Amino acid sequence: MSCVNELTxxxxxxxxxxxxxxxxxxxxxxxxxxxxxxxxNFSKKMIDISKIVFSKTLDGSSWxxxxxxNGELNEEIDKLKKQPGNDLIVYGGASFLxxxxxxxxxxxxxxxxxxVSIGNGIGIFNxxxxxxxxxxxxxxxFTCGIVLLCYALGRESK
Numbered sequence: 001m002s003c004v005n006e007l008t009x010x011x012x013x014x015x016x017x018x019x020x021x022x023x024x025x026x027x028x029x030x031x032x033x034x035x036x037x038x039x040x041n042f043s044k045k046m047i048d049i050s051k052i053v054f055s056k057t058l059d060g061s062s063w064x065x066x067x068x069x070n071g072e073l074n075e076e077i078d079k080l081k082k083q084p085g086n087d088l089i090v091y092g093g094a095s096f097l098x099x100x101x102x103x104x105x106x107x108x109x110x111x112x113x114x115x116v117s118i119g120n121g122i123g124i125f126n127x128x129x130x131x132x133x134x135x136x137x138x139x140x141x142f143t144c145g146i147v148l149l150c151y152a153l154g155r156e157s158k
Contacts, residue, residue, distance in 0.1 A: 003140065003148060007110055008045060012085035015077075017096025018055035018068075024091060025051065025063045052080070054096060077105045094122035102127025109134065109151040 031043035051066040058068045069076050080088055090097055100106055101124060133154025140148040
């Protein structure tokens with residue numbers, strides 16, 4: 001969990017799609033209401049941090065510290081990257097992340113590889129129009145079998 005804390009602490013805003021937001025924000029809102037929960041401190045961080053939900057169907061947000069953006073993805077992300085503050089972090093979901101990757105809007109990937117085969121699912125790299133070179137920054141194996149692979153977008157891909 002400390003690795004996830006470090007990633008989140010280096011960020012000032014969480015980006016996500018509507019589908020992810022509905023479950024994500026509701027989950028952490030429920031956890032933060034129980035101070036005895038072992039994930040309470042992390043849940044407080046998830047509720048307190050600024051969140052931006054990209055949606056074509058929502059007009060606004062009733063979630064704490066959350067705004068909804070409906071504009072064109074490239075333009076909105078470019079505006080956000082130019083604002084002062086720490087990093088932006090994406091907490092999915094797969095369709096939203098795939099759209100960001102396909103538009104070459106991700107600067108660094110922190111992929112947690114879980115050694116479980118789940119069969120079919122939504123691939124996050126399906127919308128790439130041209131090859132994107134990635135440079136390995138670090139890899140961290142965890143005792144549970146999960147491996148964090150951190151990649152920066154390669155120079156030829158920018």
